[in-house]
Amino acid sequence: MIEVNGFSARESWRKREKCMRRPLLLAAVAASVATTGCVQTRQFADLQFSPPQGDYKLLVLRPDVQVSSVTTGGLSEPRADWTEQARGHVITALREQQAGRGGKTLIMERRDAISGVTAEQVADVERLNAAVSQSVALHKYLGVTLPTKRRRGLEYTLGQEAVRFGQRTGYDYALFMHAEDSFASTGRVALQVLGIAGCFIGFCAPNIGGAGQFAYASLVDLRTGDVVWFNVVQAGSQVAGIKFGDIRSKEGAAQMVDRLLGRMKPGKDIRRQQRQQRAQRSQGAAQ
Amino acid sequence: MSAELSRRALLAGGGAATAALATGMAEARIPPASLNPLIGPGYRPTDRDELGLWAQMQRVEEEVAGSNILVKDDKLNRYLQQLIGKVGGPAARDMRIYLARIPDFNAVMFPTGFTVIFTGLLLRMRDEAQLAGVIAHEGSHFLLKHQIRQYRSIRGKTDILSFAAMLGGIAGGAAGYNTGDLTQLAQLGTILSILRYSRDLEAESDALGLKLISQAGYAPLSMSETWEQLIGESELSARVRRKRPDRGYSIFSTHPAPRTRMNDLRVSATELTVPGRTYDRGRERYLAAIGDIRPTLLDDQVKLNDAGSTQFVIETLARDGWNGQLRFYQGESLRLRNSPQYHQRAAQSYTAAIAYPDAPADAWRWHGIYLMKAGRQAEGRTALQRYLTMAPNAPDAPFVRQMLVS
Numbered sequence: 281m282i283e284v285n286g287f288s289a290r291e292s293w294r295k296r297e298k299c300m301r302r303p304l305l306l307a308a309v310a311a312s313v314a315t316t317g318c319v320q321t322r323q324f325a326d327l328q329f330s331p332p333q334g335d336y337k338l339l340v341l342r343p344d345v346q347v348s349s350v351t352t353g354g355l356s357e358p359r360a361d362w363t364e365q366a367r368g369h370v371i372t373a374l375r376e377q378q379a380g381r382g383g384k385t386l387i388m389e390r391r392d393a394i395s396g397v398t399a400e401q402v403a404d405v406e407r408l409n410a411a412v413s414q415s416v417a418l419h420k421y422l423g424v425t426l427p428t429k430r431r432r433g434l435e436y437t438l439g440q441e442a443v444r445f446g447q448r449t450g451y452d453y454a455l456f457m458h459a460e461d462s463f464a465s466t467g468r469v470a471l472q473v474l475g476i477a478g479c480f481i482g483f484c485a486p487n488i489g490g491a492g493q494f495a496y497a498s499l500v501d502l503r504t505g506d507v508v509w510f511n512v513v514q515a516g517s518q519v520a521g522i523k524f525g526d527i528r529s530k531e532g533a534a535q536m537v538d539r540l541l542g543r544m545k546p547g548k549d550i551r552r553q554q555r556q557q558r559a560q561r562s563q564g565a566a567q
Numbered sequence: 568m569s570a571e572l573s574r575r576a577l578l579a580g581g582g583a584a585t586a587a588l589a590t591g592m593a594e595a596r597i598p599p600a601s602l603n604p605l606i607g608p609g610y611r612p613t614d615r616d617e618l619g620l621w622a623q624m625q626r627v628e629e630e631v632a633g634s635n636i637l638v639k640d641d642k643l644n645r646y647l648q649q650l651i652g653k654v655g656g657p658a659a660r661d662m663r664i665y666l667a668r669i670p671d672f673n674a675v676m677f678p679t680g681f682t683v684i685f686t687g688l689l690l691r692m693r694d695e696a697q698l699a700g701v702i703a704h705e706g707s708h709f710l711l712k713h714q715i716r717q718y719r720s721i722r723g724k725t726d727i728l729s730f731a732a733m734l735g736g737i738a739g740g741a742a743g744y745n746t747g748d749l750t751q752l753a754q755l756g757t758i759l760s761i762l763r764y765s766r767d768l769e770a771e772s773d774a775l776g777l778k779l780i781s782q783a784g785y786a787p788l789s790m791s792e793t794w795e796q797l798i799g800e801s802e803l804s805a806r807v808r809r810k811r812p813d814r815g816y817s818i819f820s821t822h823p824a825p826r827t828r829m830n831d832l833r834v835s836a837t838e839l840t841v842p843g844r845t846y847d848r849g850r851e852r853y854l855a856a857i858g859d860i861r862p863t864l865l866d867d868q869v870k871l872n873d874a875g876s877t878q879f880v881i882e883t884l885a886r887d888g889w890n891g892q893l894r895f896y897q898g899e900s901l902r903l904r905n906s907p908q909y910h911q912r913a914a915q916s917y918t919a920a921i922a923y924p925d926a927p928a929d930a931w932r933w934h935g936i937y938l939m940k941a942g943r944q945a946e947g948r949t950a951l952q953r954y955l956t957m958a959p960n961a962p963d964a965p966f967v968r969q970m971l972v973s
Contacts, residue, residue: 396902
């Protein structure tokens with residue numbers, strides 16, 4: 281809900297388009313992933329990607345968390361207290377998850393929280409990633425596929441800028457993530473009850489929708505600059521009042537982080553190699 | 568057939584009624600004396616919805632403050648900040664101002680008290696009083712808590728619409744009648760009513776802004792002049808492009824029509840003018856503050872390739888006197904139209920430019936080139952010599968030197 285009051289109406293449409301592009305794109309991604317009420321994830325990886333293991337250094341750039349309440353009319357209203365609570369839990373869950381994989385993780389909560397780079401350089405990388413992520417969303421999730429990128433996994437890069445960023449900070453990977461969760465207000469739930477009640481007399485609105493989780497993450501290999509892995513999680517129901525998780529709680533945040541980052545699949549080439557190796561091994565065992 | 572007709576008639580009649588209800592026939596002027604700021608110094612939100620909005624805006628402001636399209640000119644930024652201090656009312660010390668390099672006439676206020684001013688706006692202001700008017704208008708959005716009030720109004724209206732649509736649907740379902748069309752009509756009514764509220768808030772900001780600048784001693788008429796300029800510019804721009812100007816009268820507008828705003832501001836200004844008091848325009852202070860970036864502002868405008876708009880802007884600024892800089896950019900805009908009649912007029916503008924001591928080096932360059940094209944070799948060479956003396960390290964200096972040797 282970005283509300284701005286412009287001075288003149290002349291440019292307001294063009295401006296609104298600019299302001300709205302990101303939320304619209306996110307909403308569209310959410311819509312394309314969600315067909316019915318459930319939990320869905322859809323990930324893409326570089327063909328040569330293998331999930332970081334062992335002694336790696338991961339930098340998480342300012343996790344963006346937003347929790348809101350859905351009003352009766354369907355607007356989503358940001359809630360500062362819930363957001364603060366969820367942010368804390370998400371960060372803890374991230375830290376615990378990465379520690380379990382053996383990596384060394386730094387979660388940056390502010391742009392100036394790391395030595396070697398200035399806040400401005402961090403901002404530049406964040407903006408660059410935001411632009412590339414929009415491309416990924418458009419061409420991988422929204423159906424505007426590019427013929428040149430068919431069957432090539434995730435083929436995007438932040439380029440030398442990210443490589444320099446890695447050299448300056450000494451990190452191997454950068455993870456960008458955004459998570460949002462929303463909850464139907466009492467009024468919205470009442471409206472839903474009405475909608476279901478109406479089914480008995482011939483006016484049926486059993487799924488007005490309105491609340492759910494949406495999260496995405498992109499992993500950048502700072503040694504090559506490539507975006508090596510991208511994931512979108514959508515968890516929601518079409519029935520206001522029914523939820524699939526709650527990132528305001530410790531367990532709910534851990535569950536969301538697990539849905540988002542817990543099942544990183546290797547890239548297609550790597551998986552093919554693994555299959556071949558398995559096949560060879562079983563052949564060897566048979567002989 | 569008849570059933571369909573009657574439904575259509577019902578919808579048309581209902582639509583007109585909704586539109587009239589939602590928008591009113593004519594929107595009345597808001598007298599400045601009727602408005603006072605709703606917040607005091609150091610305002611912080613306490614309500615849950617506003618707390619949420621402020622928390623979200625923190626990250627937005629961080630993004631804006633670190634944006635690479637901001638003009639990083641300390642002197643100019645300090646000047647804008649002290650101007651908000653003069654006309655910011657009780658929040659004068661709380662508001663922040665950012666100048667973004669965007670060649671459009673606009674400024675935006677965010678709900679937490681920071682505003683973004685576009686460079687295209689600085690270009691069009693003739694003096695400090697006009698700029699103070701825009702800043703006071705934006706500041707008034709904050710002083711009157713417009714964003715949260717608008718949000719609450721939208722929330723209230725969509726809440727009512729949702730229940731009304733659901734209950735109506737159920738009633739219709741029970742009676743065996745499809746209420747879909749009526750629901751759509753109610754939706755249109757809700758949207759129109761939201762936009763109407765948005766226009767009311769803009770009118771409030773105009774009124775309080777005007778009150779603030781007159782209290783600070785700026786000429787109250789300056790705000791309606793700004794609108795007069797904007798209207799003139801959009802009409803000339805449309806005429807040159809052979810299009811009809813968008814006059815902004817629509818029930819779908821977020822802002823009142825410019826002409827309505829201009830007239831209301833003019834009436835309010837006479838109401839606020841105290842006879843015998845002298846009001847400040849601050850033209851010299853304004854020119855001193857923006858002098859360094861004015862060539863950039865003009866250059867950005869010329870490159871928009873909107874010849875009518877550029878012509879109007881330059882001629883408006885020239886009402887306070889022509890100079891070499893304005894004549895030069897007039898020439899640039901004409902030259903870029905690239906047709907024989909405009910080349911001739913461009914040449915005249917460059918000739919006029921070099922008569923002033925502040926003519927930029929490039930004015931001499933183009934003056935020289937046009938002279939040579941016209942076959943006046945000797946005069947052209949002299950002009951180009953002058954260009955080289957003024958800009959010996961220009962990127963094209965070696966070529967020009969070569970041209971003069973051959």
